[in-house]
Amino acid sequence: MSHRSATTESAPVRWLLITLALLVLSLFLFLPLLAVFVEALRRGTDVFFAALHSPAALSAVQLTLTAAAVSVPLNTVFGVAAAWAVTKHQFRGRALLLSLIDLPFAVSPVIAGLVWVLLFGAQGWFGPWLAEHDIQIIFELPGIILATVFVTFPFVARELIPLMEAQGSDQELAAVTLGASGWQMFRRITLPNIKWGLLYGVLLCNARAMGEFGAVSVVSGHIRGKTNTLPLHIEVLYNEYQFSAAFACATLLGLLALFTLGLKTAVEQITHQRANRRT
Amino acid sequence: MSKPRVIPGFGLSLGFTVTYLSLIILIPLAALFVKAGGLGPAEWWRILSAPRVLAAAKLTFGASAAAATVSAVVGLLVTWVLVRYRFPGRRVLDAMVDLPFALPTAVAGITLTSIYAPNGWIGQYLAGWGIQGAYSPFGVFIALTFIGFPFVVRTVQPVMEDLGPELEEAAATLGAGRWTVFWRVILPALLPAIITGFTLAFARAIGEYGSVIFISGNLPMKTEILPLLIVSQLEQYKYRDAAVIAAGMLMVSFALLFLINLLQRRLNWHKR
Numbered sequence: 001m002s003h004r005s006a007t008t009e010s011a012p013v014r015w016l017l018i019t020l021a022l023l024v025l026s027l028f029l030f031l032p033l034l035a036v037f038v039e040a041l042r043r044g045t046d047v048f049f050a051a052l053h054s055p056a057a058l059s060a061v062q063l064t065l066t067a068a069a070v071s072v073p074l075n076t077v078f079g080v081a082a083a084w085a086v087t088k089h090q091f092r093g094r095a096l097l098l099s100l101i102d103l104p105f106a107v108s109p110v111i112a113g114l115v116w117v118l119l120f121g122a123q124g125w126f127g128p129w130l131a132e133h134d135i136q137i138i139f140e141l142p143g144i145i146l147a148t149v150f151v152t153f154p155f156v157a158r159e160l161i162p163l164m165e166a167q168g169s170d171q172e173l174a175a176v177t178l179g180a181s182g183w184q185m186f187r188r189i190t191l192p193n194i195k196w197g198l199l200y201g202v203l204l205c206n207a208r209a210m211g212e213f214g215a216v217s218v219v220s221g222h223i224r225g226k227t228n229t230l231p232l233h234i235e236v237l238y239n240e241y242q243f244s245a246a247f248a249c250a251t252l253l254g255l256l257a258l259f260t261l262g263l264k265t266a267v268e269q270i271t272h273q274r275a276n277r278r279t
Numbered sequence: 280m281s282k283p284r285v286i287p288g289f290g291l292s293l294g295f296t297v298t299y300l301s302l303i304i305l306i307p308l309a310a311l312f313v314k315a316g317g318l319g320p321a322e323w324w325r326i327l328s329a330p331r332v333l334a335a336a337k338l339t340f341g342a343s344a345a346a347a348t349v350s351a352v353v354g355l356l357v358t359w360v361l362v363r364y365r366f367p368g369r370r371v372l373d374a375m376v377d378l379p380f381a382l383p384t385a386v387a388g389i390t391l392t393s394i395y396a397p398n399g400w401i402g403q404y405l406a407g408w409g410i411q412g413a414y415s416p417f418g419v420f421i422a423l424t425f426i427g428f429p430f431v432v433r434t435v436q437p438v439m440e441d442l443g444p445e446l447e448e449a450a451a452t453l454g455a456g457r458w459t460v461f462w463r464v465i466l467p468a469l470l471p472a473i474i475t476g477f478t479l480a481f482a483r484a485i486g487e488y489g490s491v492i493f494i495s496g497n498l499p500m501k502t503e504i505l506p507l508l509i510v511s512q513l514e515q516y517k518y519r520d521a522a523v524i525a526a527g528m529l530m531v532s533f534a535l536l537f538l539i540n541l542l543q544r545r546l547n548w549h550k551r
Binding site for chain 2: 032103
């Protein structure tokens with residue numbers, strides 16, 4: 001321990017605080033996580049696997065994967081571009097841009113769905129035009145994707161901006177001085193520097209995209225086997241009192257969350273070791 | 280700016296950023312405000328002063344404030360233990376703090392409900408003391424605390440890690456006890472971060488939907504939150520009511536974040 005005794009607490013106080021924190025976290029974090037799996041297996045593994053194999057569940061998984069496959073790459077490209085613009089350059093309105101990128105964090109998911117209904121719904125601004133051309137956005141896949149993109153908008157950018165700010169631009173400047181083209185510099189210098197942060201940002205964005213409930217709930221028509229994503233399917237099962245089936249589907253998302261957290265810890269360890277090696 | 284730009288890609292990246300931001304976030308939000316703003320003050324007043332809206336607003340802001348306050352206290356305790364003490368399982372615990380970020384809200388909702396329901400793991404003990412866990416305003420508070428406390432931990436943690444021992448040593452040399460050092464030296468240094476964490480937790484709680492609607496029971500006038508009210512207006516095709524409630528909510532959230540930013544700046548300025 002680096003602190004001397006004058007700057008830490010006595011052993012009893014220390015252990016009391018640790019016990020208290022452990023107690024709070026077990027009640028708050030471990031118990032809910034455990035409950036997902038216990039409830040899912042309460043009525044046996046047959047019910048569990050039947051719930052996962054039902055056509056409605058499979059189509060929900062497929063829809064969730066499709067929505068994430070479109071929205072995550074979009075927000076990844078945005079995140080890299082935004083971080084590049086904000087951290088490698090100085091310009092007027094930079095602070096404003098930074099707060100605007102964070103804006104979706106302060107918007108309720110329900111409102112993130114509502115805005116698309118107001119734009120593209122039957123009563124919306126573009127509603128009549130869309131109806132004329134026989135294009136359906138709300139209650140269909142495009143609406144689900146738009147809602148997901150809105151909600152997961154800041155995740156990659158938020159992960160990259162502090163990282164790239166801390167790294168500075170010296171290496172890029174050196175590359176330019178030595179005659180590298182923009183693309184060469186990005187691929188050979190920037191990308192290797194940010195790859196772990198980028199990976200974590202993408203994973204976080206993906207976890208949120210696959211788990212999004214409120215925004216998607218507003219724009220989806222709740223049509224079973226058609227516009228129900230996995231979280232919406234869980235809600236339907238739960239409201240029909242099919243608790244075991246609902247929790248069985250919830251285990252998929254619970255495992256996704258655990259996987260994301262595990263990878264985050266691994267990424268942090270790697271970057272930490274790198275930083276130590278450098279100094 | 281007169282300095283020539285050395286690093287390429289400024290126009291392209293900024294252009295794309297601003298265009299995408301406008302298309303996905305700014306224009307849709309503007310559409311919401313235009314829709315709500317086109318109604319006039321009398322209509323706004325009629326919609327927002329409805330008893331059901333007021334009851335939902337009271338519950339939403341009240342439970343969010345309570346949850347963010349408890350999050351700040353619990354978050355500070357957890358951060359303290361994670362940063363200052365070494366004990367087995369610390370790394371796992373540190374990683375698990377992010378669980379509420381990573382766990383989809385619908386999953387959190389049904390799980391917390393099953394735990395805090397009258398026959399649930401914790402709910403049965405609460406029921407013994409006459410406290411109703413799930414299907415009550417207390418249930419809303421529980422869900423919002425679950426969602427909120429990682430924000431406090433993750434904003435306070437880096438600041439606490441950077442806090443050098445010099446000030447504490449100086450205070451101890453001058454005869455201050457641990458408790459005095461905590462109140463007079465450590466807490467003031469952490470306060471801006473705690474306030475930021477509180478605000479993030481509060482702002483997130485106001486808009487939270489998925490984890491709350493399962494545990495709240497959704498009784499109008501009793502356990503109905505504002506986001507749910509927006510959804511139920513939408514389901515009745517009352518688009519204008521939904522837009523006005525949403526616009527009002529956003530205005531309160533943005534105003535709150537703005538105020539806290541000002542306060543933050545003042546605290547930081549004071550520190551310098």
